[in-house]
Amino acid sequence: MKIDLSGKTALVTGSTAGIGHAIAKGLAAAGANVVVNGRSQAKVDAAVAAIGKLAAGGKIIGVAADVSTADGCDALVTAYPDVDILINNAGIFEPKGFFDIPDEDWVRFFDVNVMSGIRLSRAYMPAMLSRNWGRIVFIASESAIMIPKEMIHYGMTKTAQLSVSRGLAEMTRGTAVTVNAVMPGPTMSEGVQTFVADLAKQNGQSEADAAANFVKQHRPGSLIQRFASVEEVANMVVYVSSKEASATNGAALRVEGGLIQTIA
Incomplete structure (x- = not known):
């Protein structure tokens, strides 16, 4: 199978490092135009330069914006108002005992991990539906199902991502737009x-x-x-972003090394 994303524009939030950076590299290698996002202009510029070396004909551009805020999401959408592929990857984690997690941490985790994807999906999905093609992918976690006792606030946000992803997929019925979640394990x-x-x-x-x-x-x-390596996770995301994955919709796709002990 050869995945060709030439002519498609993909936005990957939180793509200056980690899984997001690997996803951006994978999409660029498949020919997509890639919008790199992070909070620091210096890190965005460095990521654009690194990903540009692997680009297969597409443009690599960067936008520094904090997608944990409404203003940051608005700035990103204003800079690039139309994308074909949206990868909601921005996220944070922190091991902390439940009794030590203050209210502000719960809100901060929800803003970064959940609201960023909600706001951007709300902005970009209508145009995808209008032109009858698009891909939205939420980068969740096996922690959405197996809530870690040392990071309950993190697990809560990942479960929320699965709910939002499936709900948005229900809105794509009969179209060529898909919305899926990918669940990495320890990466x-x-x-x-x-x-x-x-x-x-x-x-x-x-x-x-x-x-x-x-x-x-x-x-x-x-x-x-x-x-797992970040590239192993990115491979799944690149596939589900492609036309070859047109029959995969509303799914929570596992890249967790068999950690979840169920067959469905």
Whole structure:
């Protein structure tokens, strides 16, 4: 299968690093025009330069905007008012005990992880429906189903993303627009690398041992028994963004290494 996204414009929020950056690279390699987004202009510029080296004919452009706010989403939409593919990837996580999570953290997590995707989908989806083609993908997590006790506020936002994704998919009935969610499991992004490095220091371990022990202790149901790479997650997203995935709609697609112990 050859995925060709030539002529399509894709916006990937939170794409200066981690899973979002890998997704932007994958879309660019498939020929799409890619809008890179992050909060820092310097990081956006660096990401545009890096992704541009892999572009297969498409343009790589960047917009610095904080999509956790209504003003930031408005600025992004104003800069690029029409896209064919929207990847709602921007997100944050933080291990914290439930009794230590203040109200402002619940609101902050919801604004970043959920409202950013809601606002941008509300802005871009009508044009997709009007021209009868489009892709919206929410980057959720296996934590949407297996709520982590150490990050209940994070799990809550990921469950909300599945609800929003499925609800929007119901609005596409009979069209060539699709809305799906992708659920990565533990993935070795930059943020997770920092988390693992901190664990290694705390426990006097190598980073490789700390990563392996984390999976064994906290995600023992994993079938692959390791962290996924950001590229492995990006591959699924690029596929579901393509015309080849036209019959996949309203789905919560797993890239979690068999962690969720169900067959459906």
